[in-house]
Amino acid sequence: MTTTSATIDLDQPVRQRNAFTDGVDAWLAHRGLDPNSQALRGTPMRLFKALNELTAGYDEDPAVLLSARFDVERSDEMIVVTGVPFTSLCEHHLLPFTGTATIAYLPAPGAAVAGLSKLPRVLDAYARRLQVQEQLTRQVTTALDSHLDTDGSACVIRAVHGCLAHRGARKPGSVMVTSSYTGRFQADIDVRGELLAHIHD
Numbered sequence: 543m544t545t546t547s548a549t550i551d552l553d554q555p556v557r558q559r560n561a562f563t564d565g566v567d568a569w570l571a572h573r574g575l576d577p578n579s580q581a582l583r584g585t586p587m588r589l590f591k592a593l594n595e596l597t598a599g600y601d602e603d604p605a606v607l608l609s610a611r612f613d614v615e616r617s618d619e620m621i622v623v624t625g626v627p628f629t630s631l632c633e634h635h636l637l638p639f640t641g642t643a644t645i646a647y648l649p650a651p652g653a654a655v656a657g658l659s660k661l662p663r664v665l666d667a668y669a670r671r672l673q674v675q676e677q678l679t680r681q682v683t684t685a686l687d688s689h690l691d692t693d694g695s696a697c698v699i700r701a702v703h704g705c706l707a708h709r710g711a712r713k714p715g716s717v718m719v720t721s722s723y724t725g726r727f728q729a730d731i732d733v734r735g736e737l738l739a740h741i742h743d
């Protein structure tokens with residue numbers, strides 16, 4: 543049996559055409575640039591591939607990521623990962639926003655826990671989509687509470703937005719902070735304080 547490869551050779555002089563690349567060509571021409579120049583010939587297809595890579599999270603299912611669980615001796619202590627880097631794409635401008643997240647949850651007493659590497663992967667599954675930062679933050683805690691047995695979860699995201707830094711208000715360096723707390727993170731000030739202490743370690 544033979545399989546044909548759908549790989550696109552970006553150096554090919556004849557580009558693979560689609561409605562998307564036609565649109566980018568039209569914009570280049572609108573800007574007075576030559577879409578057929580050596581420099582720009584491959585640009586529409588490179589952009590097409592880059593956008594697909596930046597939105598690969600649509601192919602990930604957080605329920606599946608969180609389905610592998612294991613028992614631990616004491617599972618009622620806070621599980622926290624901090625400084626998790628991510629890249630996302632704002633749904634309003636298709637410009638990247640990048641930052642770091644702190645993700646935490648409290649397993650319900652006796653509950654099995656997810657592997658630590660799964661928390662960054664859940665973040666990525668949602669970050670690599672067209673996003674709004676508030677929504678991304680909330681989706682992480684909702685996924686943890688939906689697919690794990692928790693007494694609460696938390697997500698705090700600090701991010702710099704391309705659409706705020708480089709266009710519009712043009713405020714590079716402005717950091718947007720969003721947080722989502724559920725269960726005991728929401729109800730118990732001491733639990734939240736313990737989490738914030740980890741963030742500032």
Ligand SMILES: [Zn+2]
Pocket residue numbers: 632633634635636637703705706
């Ligand atoms: Zn934006």
